[in-house]
Amino acid sequence: MTDTAPADLTPTATRHQAPEGAAAQTHTFRLDNGLDVVVIPDRRVPVVTHMVWYRNGSADDPAGKSGIAHFLEHLMFKGTAKHPAGEFSKVVSALGGQENAFTSYDYTAYFQRVAKEHLGTMMEFEADRMTGLVLSDDVVNPERDVVLEERRMRVETDPSAQLGEAMEAALYVHHPYGTPIIGWMHEIEGLNRADALAYYERFYTPENAILVVAGDVEAEEVRALADKTYGKVKPRGARPERQRTREPEPRALRKVTVADPKVEQPYVQRAYLVPSARTQTGSEAYALDVLAEILGGGATSVLYRELVMKRDIAVSAGAYYLSGMLDDSRFLVYAVPKPDISLDALDEALDGVIADFVARGVEPAELASAKTRLIAEMVYAADNQAHLARIYGAALAVGETVEEVDAWPARIEAVTAEEVVEAARRFLVARRAVIGHLAHAD
Amino acid sequence: MTTSAVTKTAEQPSRATHRVQRVVSPGGIEAWLVEEHAVPLVALEFAFLGGTAQDGAGKGGTATMLAGLLDEGAGPYDSAAFQQMLADRAIELRFYADRDTLRGSLKSLRRNADEAFDLLRLAVCEPRFDADAIARVRAQVEAGLRHVLKDPDAVSQEQFFRHAFPGHPYGRPPQGTLAEVPAITREDIAGMRSATVARSNLFVTAVGAIDAETLAARLDEIFGALPATAEVAPPADIVPATATAPVVVDIDVPQSVIRFGGPGVARRDADYLPAYVLNHILGGGAFTSRLFQEVREKRGLAYGVHTALLPLRNSTLFTGSTATKNERAAESLSVIRAEIADLLAKGPGEDELEKARQFLIGSYALHFDTSTKIARQLLQIAIDGLGIDYIDRRNDLVAAVTMADVRRAAERLFAGGEMLVVAVGRPEGL
Structure with a gap:
């Protein structure tokens, strides 16, 4: 099998996944200043993954300032009163460490991966830049150019990414998930030092942060180091509030098209507005996890079997679901047509496959197979400390608990065939959908 | 900050690497193993020297199609059956080709390892190359080529290799071109398999919940039926060209x-x-x-x-x-x-x-x-x-x-x- 899923369909946000209980013994505690800590021991290699997550992402950008969360993430590498610009990176590099940061809709995170004896040094630097950032126009202005180049690279030169943006903007008619994480070009151009500092002072506080350490460490050792570093950061008294609008109940099927001369391989994609693990009222998110796997997880999925293997009208097809969001999330379906098949015909076929699936129900064997794969992912995740750190960090940053993460395999195991069909029947409907076409234009 | 430490004499990068074992099967197949039981999985990586540089003239994309077809039906199983057996056991099996090698990667839960090894045996020893699978993989390779046809980064890579290695196999796009891929026949694919997938040019490594004795036995079961000797002629040595004008x-x-x-x-x-x-x-x-x-x-x-x-x-x-x-x-x-x-x-x-x-x-x-x-x-x-x-x-x-x-x-x-x-x-x- 050759994977031809468009790379741009890869979700930005990390999927909610949990490890097999036996494989990861996590420890959690809270410092006196309100900072949450998760420790995930992995004794196989003498390295640690050190991450700090802030409970703010692009969906918390003030109106008219889209991209500020991401811009600030870049500016966090520009030095503090105590450690001038570049010093942190030089230290990480001299210690043989790796570092980076990323911004998503609901969180922003910073990480270093180093030999375990350097953990304390990383914590000292990371705690320092929680409140000590110093910004001048000399560093802010070139960095804004860097972000503009990043947007040109990721979006302005890539019609697939433009379709993704257009679909999100159409799906979320009121909620800030409709605005790109990196921000709109014209608003990034207007971001300045004062915007960055105002945002920083609002959100970069101990109460708003989560420290995740995975690797060759003991929880008590992390606690002692955290008390000496992060523990010294003054609390603000309360966690900053996220002011999120709620998406209204959708009524209209929306269709968007990006047509561009650079598109030589068209495809269709659709996004359905669905609950997240946080906004579900029952166990819909777990049913949607299983539904995505049955409907669109690989070469044995319903979509692939029907559209690629049986009807021979697509070269690939699949689906995925992003459960780990603070607010209502999306379920995505895509199909890449064979050359003589129109996008409209493929849309019609997709509708047919979903309708047939709802009508026929779920076979016990395909339910069991999907659960096996989903739960196996947890064992595979336990092999990767950096991946584990991201799973726990992302979950806590959207308000889930460690217990919920650890219970995920059991919750998946408990999903019934009826719940899967009900999730499809209820959520994969036209009124909740945006259909996207990536098309060639002459 | 204490960044003035002098370069230390090397420490072990990993405890696991203290324990790399050379395993040689009774049939003479060698693998390097790190036995590690902390996580109940087995990872196997392997490569056959060969790769996209072996694609015939006008048949660019053959190695890519071969890699795409090895898990598309083998032995008694057609593509759907083979994929179902992998999926039901959460076995991850991938093949891919780069310029110099045809590679594979297998990951399985410990409890399914024997079935995973057997499916791998079928994939490398008895691939079917059924007509419908060939058509499907060809369409996927072509779609992949069209997807990046006007992608600036992909075009820059293709052009860089073309100009660095003019007239040489390294200068051709590894996945072939839209003119070449339609011309690839089943004989091209099967021919490349018999030339490339052999024991003499095979490298294998394994990490995870498996001991040396078990791995040795499995190596013969998986790869033992392959031809002893590959018939791969490496491309000519070449120095990349430079140029004065961009x-x-x-x-x-x-x-x-x-x-x-x-x-x-x-x-x-x-x-x-x-x-x-x-x-x-x-x-x-x-x-x-x-x-x-x-x-x-x-x-x-x-x-x-x-x-x-x-x-x-x-x-x-x-x-x-x-x-x-x-x-x-x-x-x-x-x-x-x-x-x-x-x-x-x-x-x-x-x-x-x-x-x-x-x-x-x-x-x-x-x-x-x-x-x-x-x-x-x-x-x-x-x-x-x-x-x-x-x-x-x-x-x-x-x-x-x-x-x-x-x-x-x-x-x-x-x-x-x-x-x-x-x-x-x-x-x-x-």
């Missing part, structure tokens, strides 16, 4: 991808590690590299700028790339050229060299923190012929790289003064 490819986008480079240093050349240290200083990926500082941090010219050594088996390549808005493309390229010229003329500073060695030594352990990463590192070491103890020796070799070594490497990489430059977009001033 190659510009017009695509209507606001930003240009700029790719540059020339001859590198072979993996087993004594100057490889000095060149590797030099590359780290110039543009090796850390936020501290010269190009990152000059192109991104100081001038805001680009989001990313990286350089790398790509040691092909029959050539060498040093290459880098960045992406800058069209109006500033010439400025970016001149900043890059100036840093290269400075490293050639003056070499790095003593402190810069020391920091680079420290980074490369300290970060080596980070390449060994998952089973698949360990297996892939070991596989590449095996393919490159560096020896089963290389992981234990490697940090000492980096620590021993001197200023004279790095200056010599700079002479070899940059001394011609000429680079091949490919720019895709609407670059101004090139």
Whole structure:
């Protein structure tokens, strides 16, 4: 099998996944200043993954300032009163460490991966830049150019990414998930030092942060180091509030098209507005996890079997679901047509496959197979400390608990065939959908 | 901050790497194993020397299609049945082809390992190449080619290799072209399999919950029925071409991808590690590299700028790339050229060299923190012929790289003064 899923369909946000209980013994505690800590021991290699997550992402950008969360993430590498610009990176590099940061809709995170004896040094630097950032126009202005180049690279030169943006903007008619994480070009151009500092002072506080350490460490050792570093950061008294609008109940099927001369391989994609693990009222998110796997997880999925293997009208097809969001999330379906098949015909076929699936129900064997794969992912995740750190960090940053993460395999195991069909029947409907076409234009 | 520590003599990057075992099956198949039971999985990585450089004239894409077809039906199972057996057991089996190898990667829960090995046996020993599977994979390869046909980064890579290796198999797009892929026949694919998938050119590594005795037995079961000897003729040795004038490819986008480079240093050349240290200083990926500082941090010219050594088996390549808005493309390229010229003329500073060695030594352990990463590192070491103890020796070799070594490497990489430059977009001033 050759994977031809468009790379741009890869979700930005990390999927909610949990490890097999036996494989990861996590420890959690809270410092006196309100900072949450998760420790995930992995004794196989003498390295640690050190991450700090802030409970703010692009969906918390003030109106008219889209991209500020991401811009600030870049500016966090520009030095503090105590450690001038570049010093942190030089230290990480001299210690043989790796570092980076990323911004998503609901969180922003910073990480270093180093030999375990350097953990304390990383914590000292990371705690320092929680409140000590110093910004001048000399560093802010070139960095804004860097972000503009990043947007040109990721979006302005890539019609697939433009379709993704257009679909999100159409799906979320009121909620800030409709605005790109990196921000709109014209608003990034207007971001300045004062915007960055105002945002920083609002959100970069101990109460708003989560420290995740995975690797060759003991929880008590992390606690002692955290008390000496992060523990010294003054609390603000309360966690900053996220002011999120709620998406209204959708009524209209929306269709968007990006047509561009650079598109030589068209495809269709659709996004359905669905609950997240946080906004579900029952166990819909777990049913949607299983539904995505049955409907669109690989070469044995319903979509692939029907559209690629049986009807021979697509070269690939699949689906995925992003459960780990603070607010209502999306379920995505895509199909890449064979050359003589129109996008409209493929849309019609997709509708047919979903309708047939709802009508026929779920076979016990395909339910069991999907659960096996989903739960196996947890064992595979336990092999990767950096991946584990991201799973726990992302979950806590959207308000889930460690217990919920650890219970995920059991919750998946408990999903019934009826719940899967009900999730499809209820959520994969036209009124909740945006259909996207990536098309060639002459 | 205490950054003044001198380069330490190498520590073990990983406890696991103390325990690399050479396993030889009763039938004579060798594998390197790290037995590790902390997580109940088994990861197997393997490669056959061969790859896309073996594609016949006008048949570019054959190795890619072969890789795509090995898990599309084998032995008694058609594609759907084979995929179902993998999926029901959460077995991850992938094949792919690069210029010099046909590779595979297998990951399974411990409890399903025997079935995983048996499916792998079928895939490599008895692939069916059914007509419907060939048609499907061909359509997927073609769709992949169309998807990146006007993608600036993909076009820059294709053009760079075309101009660096004119008329040579390395110069052809590894996945073939839309003119070639339709012409590939079942005979081409089956022929490449019988020539490539054999025991004489096979390398295998395994990491995870399996002991040496079990692995030895499984190696014969999986690979024992393959032909003893491959019939692969390596491509001719070639030195990549450089040029005085940049190659510009017009695509209507606001930003240009700029790719540059020339001859590198072979993996087993004594100057490889000095060149590797030099590359780290110039543009090796850390936020501290010269190009990152000059192109991104100081001038805001680009989001990313990286350089790398790509040691092909029959050539060498040093290459880098960045992406800058069209109006500033010439400025970016001149900043890059100036840093290269400075490293050639003056070499790095003593402190810069020391920091680079420290980074490369300290970060080596980070390449060994998952089973698949360990297996892939070991596989590449095996393919490159560096020896089963290389992981234990490697940090000492980096620590021993001197200023004279790095200056010599700079002479070899940059001394011609000429680079091949490919720019895709609407670059101004090139």
